[in-house]
Amino acid sequence: METPRFQLTHSDAVTWLRSLAAGSVDLVVTDPPYESLEKHRAIGTTTRLKHSKASSNDWFSIFPNDRFPELFAEVYRVLKKDTHFYLYCDPETMFVAKPMAEAAGFKFWKPIIWDKRNIGMGYHYRARYECILFFEKGKRKLNDLGVADILEAPRVTGGYPAEKPPKISETLITQSTLPGQLVIDPFMGSGSVGFAAINKGRNFMGNDLCKEAVDITRSRLLETHAEEVGRGDKPASNDKGAPQLGLTL
Numbered sequence: 583m584e585t586p587r588f589q590l591t592h593s594d595a596v597t598w599l600r601s602l603a604a605g606s607v608d609l610v611v612t613d614p615p616y617e618s619l620e621k622h623r624a625i626g627t628t629t630r631l632k633h634s635k636a637s638s639n640d641w642f643s644i645f646p647n648d649r650f651p652e653l654f655a656e657v658y659r660v661l662k663k664d665t666h667f668y669l670y671c672d673p674e675t676m677f678v679a680k681p682m683a684e685a686a687g688f689k690f691w692k693p694i695i696w697d698k699r700n701i702g703m704g705y706h707y708r709a710r711y712e713c714i715l716f717f718e719k720g721k722r723k724l725n726d727l728g729v730a731d732i733l734e735a736p737r738v739t740g741g742y743p744a745e746k747p748p749k750i751s752e753t754l755i756t757q758s759t760l761p762g763q764l765v766i767d768p769f770m771g772s773g774s775v776g777f778a779a780i781n782k783g784r785n786f787m788g789n790d791l792c793k794e795a796v797d798i799t800r801s802r803l804l805e806t807h808a809e810e811v812g813r814g815d816k817p818a819s820n821d822k823g824a825p826q827l828g829l830t831l
Contacts, residue, residue, distance in 0.1 A: 584762065586806075591796070592796045596652050603660070608662060609666055609754075611755065612668075613769055614671070615744070617675070647678050651682050654688070664719070665758070667688060668694075668715065670696075689717065689718045689719075692716055692731060696733050696750050733749075765784045773795075777803065786803070786808075
């Protein structure tokens, strides 16, 4: 198997997606900093803090719900035909995001449940789970039809704010891609999706508005001995908008 490769960018998510060629991506797995996170931080067991209680990192800038239509339009455009798109979100955001993604052209299959095994933020019935919305462009069969719609993994503690365990993304990636294909994450945070993709022999492109997130992800992926290509903070593209990765797209 060839050495997996990755490319990281520091940019607004939608701006970055617009720099990529249409039909050039095999899978999108992402976790936007959705609006309702502010509510969780304002009441119950958390407060509005400049820094995450779990780490020294600044809380990220919120991606407003009214930007979802342009985000989903670009995700749909960059995906190849017959591919999948997974969106991490809470139950409140699910009801906002689902119709907007469908309006962009996606077929919604179902919410996958990530069971965190212990309770976390909230006020009434504190949260133990998170949703992963499962969308499809065209028609693609999952690689293993025996996988359940409830995935279990402990929440990450002491890490980057809202960091996701790679184990969950590894399941999504192995279900919806083959080794050597390209996985992207426009809101990569500390790079858990990228780590999962590289670990499963996929190539990865990631982006984040936070420069610290890019630096953390770079260090994390280089430790896997993956090859970084096209290093730079600006989205790299050729005259046709195709990403300059040294990858076959």
